[in-house]
Amino acid sequence: MRRMFSIATAALLSLALVTGCGATGGQKSAEVIKVGGNLELSGGAAAFGQYAEKAIKLAFDQQNAKGGVLGKQLEYVSADNKSDPGESTVASTKLATQNKVVAILGPMTSGNTLAAVQVVTDSKVPLITPTGTSDNVTFENGKVKPWIFRACFIDPFQGQVAANFATDTLKAKTAALFIDQKGDYSKGLATSFKENFERSGGKIVEEEQYVAGSDLDFRATLVRIKASNPDVVFVPGYYQEVGLIVKQAREMEMKQTFMGGDGWGSPQLVDVAGAAALENTYYVNHGAMDDPGMTQFIKDFKEKYSSEPDTFAALGYDTANLLIKAIENAGGTESENLRSALENMKGFQGISGELNVDPATHNPVKSAAILQFKDGKSVFMTKVNPK
Amino acid sequence: MGNVTEQVLQQIVNGLSLGSIYALVALGYTMVYGIIKLINFAHGDVMMVGAYAGWFATTTLHLSFIPALLIAMVVSAILGVLIERIAYKPLRNATRIASLITAIGVSFFLEYGGMLVVSPQMRTYPPVFPDTIWNVGGIIIKYGDIVMILTSIILMILLHVIVKYSKIGKAMRAVSFDNEAALLMGINVNNTISATFAIGSALAAAAGVLMGVYFNTINPLMGIIPGLKAFVAAVLGGIGIIPGAMVGGFFLGLTESFVSGLGASTWRDAVAFLILILVLIIKPSGLFGKNIREKV
Numbered sequence: 001m002r003r004m005f006s007i008a009t010a011a012l013l014s015l016a017l018v019t020g021c022g023a024t025g026g027q028k029s030a031e032v033i034k035v036g037g038n039l040e041l042s043g044g045a046a047a048f049g050q051y052a053e054k055a056i057k058l059a060f061d062q063q064n065a066k067g068g069v070l071g072k073q074l075e076y077v078s079a080d081n082k083s084d085p086g087e088s089t090v091a092s093t094k095l096a097t098q099n100k101v102v103a104i105l106g107p108m109t110s111g112n113t114l115a116a117v118q119v120v121t122d123s124k125v126p127l128i129t130p131t132g133t134s135d136n137v138t139f140e141n142g143k144v145k146p147w148i149f150r151a152c153f154i155d156p157f158q159g160q161v162a163a164n165f166a167t168d169t170l171k172a173k174t175a176a177l178f179i180d181q182k183g184d185y186s187k188g189l190a191t192s193f194k195e196n197f198e199r200s201g202g203k204i205v206e207e208e209q210y211v212a213g214s215d216l217d218f219r220a221t222l223v224r225i226k227a228s229n230p231d232v233v234f235v236p237g238y239y240q241e242v243g244l245i246v247k248q249a250r251e252m253e254m255k256q257t258f259m260g261g262d263g264w265g266s267p268q269l270v271d272v273a274g275a276a277a278l279e280n281t282y283y284v285n286h287g288a289m290d291d292p293g294m295t296q297f298i299k300d301f302k303e304k305y306s307s308e309p310d311t312f313a314a315l316g317y318d319t320a321n322l323l324i325k326a327i328e329n330a331g332g333t334e335s336e337n338l339r340s341a342l343e344n345m346k347g348f349q350g351i352s353g354e355l356n357v358d359p360a361t362h363n364p365v366k367s368a369a370i371l372q373f374k375d376g377k378s379v380f381m382t383k384v385n386p387k
Numbered sequence: 388m389g390n391v392t393e394q395v396l397q398q399i400v401n402g403l404s405l406g407s408i409y410a411l412v413a414l415g416y417t418m419v420y421g422i423i424k425l426i427n428f429a430h431g432d433v434m435m436v437g438a439y440a441g442w443f444a445t446t447t448l449h450l451s452f453i454p455a456l457l458i459a460m461v462v463s464a465i466l467g468v469l470i471e472r473i474a475y476k477p478l479r480n481a482t483r484i485a486s487l488i489t490a491i492g493v494s495f496f497l498e499y500g501g502m503l504v505v506s507p508q509m510r511t512y513p514p515v516f517p518d519t520i521w522n523v524g525g526i527i528i529k530y531g532d533i534v535m536i537l538t539s540i541i542l543m544i545l546l547h548v549i550v551k552y553s554k555i556g557k558a559m560r561a562v563s564f565d566n567e568a569a570l571l572m573g574i575n576v577n578n579t580i581s582a583t584f585a586i587g588s589a590l591a592a593a594a595g596v597l598m599g600v601y602f603n604t605i606n607p608l609m610g611i612i613p614g615l616k617a618f619v620a621a622v623l624g625g626i627g628i629i630p631g632a633m634v635g636g637f638f639l640g641l642t643e644s645f646v647s648g649l650g651a652s653t654w655r656d657a658v659a660f661l662i663l664i665l666v667l668i669i670k671p672s673g674l675f676g677k678n679i680r681e682k683v
Contacts, residue, residue: 042507050508181653209653214612216602219401220647220655223394240509244602251520252397252527271511272604 032075033068033333035060035323036095038116038127039106043083044213045238047266048108052130052316053078054305055297056105059320062300069327081107085115092116096123102333103128105319108312110134110155110185113148121147124335126342128323130315131262131286133158134188138362149342149362151319151355153386155185158261158284159192161368161384162234165282167200170257172231176206178221178245180237183212189236189261205230210245212237218245219252226254238263243272250277262286265311265371265378275376285311287352288369288380297351311352318350393525398648399641404532404601406640407539411594412617413624413632414546415587421563421627422583424483428490429470430591431614432497435607437463437592438599439505445513452515452534452600459596460589467588468581476577494614501607509606512599531601542593543633546586550629555582563627619663625673634674 037056040049060074068074077099079091088107095101096119104120104127107113113132120127128149129137135154138145166172175197180186194204206228208221222245225233233249233256235242246258250273257280264283289298289311297317301309309317325348327333330341345357355364367385371378412434419427440462444455474493478486519530550556558579561569570576598613599605620639624631639659646655666673 042502046508208650211653211656214656216598216604217401217405217643220398220644221652223397223401223648224650227390227394240604244604247603251529253520253522268509268511272509274514274603 032073033327034075034077034099034101035320036077036079036092036099036101036104036125037106038079038081038088038091038095038104038112040083040108040112041078041080044240045083045109045112047239047268047310048131048312049081049083049106051310051313052106052108052319055301055309055313055316056320058301058304059317059324061304063321063324069324070332074324077101081112083109083112085111088112088115089119092119092127096120096125101125102327102335103323103338105316105323106130107132110137110188111183113137114184117145117148121145124339126326126335126339128319128342130319131312133262134184135363136184136188144360144362147339149322149357151315151322151350151364152262152286153366153368154363155188155261156192157386158368159189159194159236160196161284161370162189162259162261163193163196163200163202164384165284165370166197166232166234166257166259167202170232170282172202172257174203174205174228174230175232175234176208176225176228176230176256177204178208178210178218178225178233178235178237180212180241181209183237185261185263186212186236190234193234193236210237210241212241215241216244217248219248222249222252222254225249226252230256232257232259234258235260236263239266239269240272243269246281247273247277255280257281259283262311267308267310270373270376275373278373278376281373282381283371283378285369285371285378286315286366287311288371288378289314290380291369293351293353314352318352318355321350322348322355394648396526398644400526400528400532402641402644403637404535404640405643406637407536408594408598408613408636409617409620409639410633410636411539411542411590411597412613413620413636414543414629415591416618416621417624417626417629417632418559418583418587420621421629422559422580423475423479425475425486425490426618426626427475427587428487428614428618429493429497430587431610431612431617432494432501433463433467433470433588433610434591434595434598434613435501435605435610436466436497436595437588438595438605438609439501439510440592441596442510442512442599442605445515455515456538456593456596459592463588463592463595464585467584467591471581471584476580498607498611505607507607509604511603512605515600535597535601538593538597542590546590546629549586555579559583616659619659622663622673623666625676628673628675631673631675638674 037053039053040046057076060076064073079095081088081091095104104125108131110132113129126147131152132150133152133155135156138148177190179190206225235245242260242264260283262285265285326341330337343359348355353366355366357364365386367383369383370381372381415430437459441455441459444450444458470493474489516530521528558574561574562576562579620635621632624635643655646658
């Protein structure tokens with residue numbers, strides 16, 4: 001008797017649950033478009049994700065104020081991947097299956113994006129990474145990953161720009177590499193730098209590795225790099241380690257030019273390394289904040305958050321607007337239509353430059369900027385267009 | 388090949404300054420183990436709290452190095468005593484595994500509670516030391532290196548004096564030797580254990596502040612790796628033995644520097660833990676340990 005009762009209760013309860021869900025779910029999807037953000041809100045790359053999220057919210061708010069997309073309001077659902085690939089998979093699953101988002105923005109880093117590929121492919125949710133620059137994020141073994149997109153250029157291009165700058169402008173003959181042992185991003189950048197640098201007659205005199213997230217003391221390895229006396233030290237890492245590396249190198253009286261990629265692009269780099277240590281350093285980035293196209297965005301961002309945006313915020317903003325444009329082009333949020341709208345995106349005017357998606361690889365064709373540190377500020381040096 | 392000697396000497400300087408941090412943290416591990424046979428896995432996180440207290444003192448209160456160091460030590464000492472009273476004392480007569488798991492729980496509590504309170508992003512210390520750098524025949528010595536090594540040596544001497552000559556030190560040694568007999572002799576065992584936690588935590592806080600000032604960056608998870616390394620150092624020297632922890636710390640710092648200096652930087656952590664395994668196989672009681680048969 002008691003058992004019968006409990007079964008009946010359970011049945012009733014689950015029925016209530018099902019109908020309850022159905023009703024609210026149905027109403028909601030008619031009014032709002034849910035977009036997920038799988039971002040690095042904590043952990044080693046937190047500065048990237050936090051800025052991008054602020055920019056995405058800004059873009060959505062601006063669009064909603066204009067009446068939304070196709071008459072519907074945009075709703076942003078946040079998920080923190082803690083800068084960890086495992087957590088990135090979990091966050092994507094949650095967004096795709098529980099929150100039923102139409103698209104996912106993020107993660108910021110290549111490793112975390114790769115960890116989300118399987119989940120979003122299975123559940124047919126388009127994913128756009130603002131800054132996942134590793135070349136295998138969208139394209140691997142001669143096949144494009146149908147549901148993965150990005151709003152940034154790729155690592156081989158970044159490495160190529162850096163290597164050409166080192167040989168042509170800095171007239172460097174020798175270079176040392178200092179690579180994050182675990183990072184797909186760091187390795188990818190180093191490989192293409194090495195290829196292009198050697199092709200133009202340069203020589204890699206030393207190759208060393210570190211472990212991001214746990215190493216704080218790089219002096220022992222820097223002693224070796226110093227002994228090999230290169231013209232340029234290429235450190236394709238993220239700001240936290242890069243800051244410590246440059247600081248410790250300068251303390252050891254290494255006067256070489258240090259170079260890196262877009263992982264350097266955070267104001268926190270200056271806090272860690274100090275303005276003096278960053279003299280004679282250059283990095284490749286997606287755009288420069290002193291580019292005139294950014295002015296309006298910087299003004300809006302400051303108004304809302306009373307802090308300066310960085311390039312990651314700018315790319316987050318572009319990513320959000322890219323999705324809005326794609327939803328408009330697709331005429332709705334049906335996943336297959338949305339996917340093909342993203343794939344055939346042409347002439348999108350982002351604040352970091354014009355963007356055209358290559359349907360064969362999902363890689364955008366866009367320009368890169370080279371920046372230099374002067375008195376603790378990144379200064380725009382030159383813009384490099386894709387060949 | 389003057390270059391090679393130069394590199395070797397430079398690695399010794401690097402290793403000593405790194406080792407002094409491990410030694411300071413290892414002391415806390417070893418003291419707590421010596422007195423209640425508990426591996427306090429939250430110790431690295433107490434170090435983190437100390438680093439944040441020091442950061443707060445230097446940025447918000449604009450204090451200089453020594454007052455900031457003292458504030459951090461006091462804050463962590465109080466935290467250490469609280470942790471002991473709240474989390475470990477009720478379990479003093481429980482199985483060892485229960486206390487060990489509680490210690491891991493406290494560790495997570497501090498790490499992720501810390502993330503909630505101070506946010507997960509890293510913080511940077513303001514420049515506390517002058518940027519003076521001495522170049523002694525090609526070997527570069529920073530002002531920070533000297534401060535780090537000196538501070539740890541002074542604290543270690545102080546600890547030695549306390550343990551050897553003060554009343555509380557005698558009580559600690561008595562409790563460590565035989566808890567119940569000490570109780571029968573009229574020693575307040577609870578206060579003695581609290582004092583041990585306070586001293587150990589204060590030393591960890593000093594290490595935290597030194598690390599923050601030296602590497603200029605702190606975050607809520609900064610205690611994990613140095614905590615583990617210090618644990619290795621404590622075991623290496625013989626856990627429960629105070630001079631062992633100091634020697635173990637410096638030994639580990641030097642080993643890491645030399646392994647990286649030989650170009651095997653990616654093997655550095657592997658070597659540290661390999662040493663731990665070898666010590667446990669060859670001389671389980673550690674370098675300074677005596678082989679005492681456990682009472683059954």
